[in-house]
Amino acid sequence: MKAVRMTHVGDVDALEYYDEAEPKAGENQVVVEVAAAGVNFMDIGARRGMASRGYKPSILGVEGAGRVIEVGPGVTEFNVGDRVAWVFVPSSYAERIVAPVSSLVKVPDEIDDKTAAAAMMQGLTASHFATDFYPVQPGDVALVHAGAGGLGLLLTQIIKLRGGSVISRVSSESKVAIAKEAGADHVIVDSEGNFAVEAVRLSGGEGVHVVYDGSGPTTFQGSLDALRRSGTFCWYGPVLGGPGALDIMSLPKSIKLGYAVFLDHVHTPELLRARSENLFQWIQNGELKVNIGNTYHLSDARQAHVAMESRATTGKLLLMP
Incomplete structure (x- = not known):
């Protein structure tokens, strides 16, 4: 499979589009065919050597949406064919990833893959800021x-x-x-x-x-x-x-x-799923619109990083395998 590997700490030339070994699901894990991966400032930080909370990737990316294609031993929450989204699953800049079931949420049929991928990190962060860190009145x-x-x-x-x-x-x-x-x-x-x-x-x-x-x-x-x-x-x-x-x-x-730290908002699988469900409900009701600024092929991850660093973009940037 193809993935975007970080070969060293530095500028966008640190990102390379490589052939990687096919992932295999372990205990309480699934393999997901990635439909869209989110591009975030934390990915740029990792590339620059500023990774936080032990996030030291070789393959970049932590966010996305896709479909389960393999379930590992002990998995009862998800089945092959389920549409899922995630945030803070390392190595998401790839065609396929291994994800712990504790980091996954099911995506409603009414929400497409791009919207689901674009909503997770920034949607849950916005939820944290306005409902938890400072509950707006x-x-x-x-x-x-x-x-x-x-x-x-x-x-x-x-x-x-x-x-x-x-x-x-x-x-x-x-x-x-x-x-x-x-x-x-x-x-x-x-x-x-x-x-x-x-x-x-x-x-x-x-x-x-x-x-x-x-x-x-x-x-x-x-x-x-x-x-x-x-x-x-x-x-x-x-x-x-x-x-x-x-x-x-x-x-x-x-x-x-x-x-304000994102993970303090969703520090258990139960909170992740409850807050994601609330986010998806807002989207389904038409109360929350997810703006996708641009999409790039996975092989064009460098261009996506350049665009984000330019501060000239609007909305969410996605990588499409």
């Missing part, structure tokens, strides 16, 4: 960075579902329309980190209730400044780096600052 005002990206578009929609309003920050005028289509009440165009004054103005002069910032250290101070008294700062995403050393006594306006 009716009337809350949220500032969403990278508002036209795959995560930002889903997060905007979930905030709106919960009765909040959204100030979306995007990097160019070309992204304004897609942010508004997702439900953003206001859109700030900014690529330099100069957004705080406008965010405060748009929130009635008080500042926002919550800011979701995964844009790296250049936006950290602005996000602090955009918060109202007792506001919440949701910081996420290690690939672009942290803000550096922080004196907690320097934090303004009694704000609450935290680092």
Whole structure:
């Protein structure tokens, strides 16, 4: 079978399209024919040598959707032919993968493979941010960075579902329309980190209730400044780096600052399946639209990484075997 192997830590030339041995299901595992694999910033981080939580891949990728083609000993939850999706299963940039059953969820017939693959990492992350880390309440005002990206578009929609309003920050005028289509009440165009004054103005002069910032250290101070008294700062995403050393006594306006980690939202198989089911229900009901920005053949993984690193993309990027 074909897969995308990382030959060394570095630039996109570290990615090679290789022949790999066929996978074999072990105890409580299945083999899945991959229909679509998600491209995520954590894959770029791994390629750059910034892998977290022991994620040190040879074959990149952690997310996707497909069909079960083999079940191993002890498997009772899934059968050959079942459509499944997953997140945090290493080696997903491949035609076929071995996956533990604890990491899989069944995909409803009404949801196609591309949508299922595109929804898992960013959809569950958005769910974490808006329902768990900071449960958005009716009337809350949220500032969403990278508002036209795959995560930002889903997060905007979930905030709106919960009765909040959204100030979306995007990097160019070309992204304004897609942010508004997702439900953003206001859109700030900014690529330099100069957004705080406008965010405060748009929130009635008080500042926002919550800011979701995964844009790296250049936006950290602005996000602090955009918060109202007792506001919440949701910081996420290690690939672009942290803000550096922080004196907690320097934090303004009694704000609450935290680092949101995806796996804390789905730290058991039961939670993974329950939260995925909720996500799929929103999609089936037409309440949540998954925007697929572009698809690439698996052999074009380098191009997908270049596009994501350019910060010029919108929506979710997928690899298709």
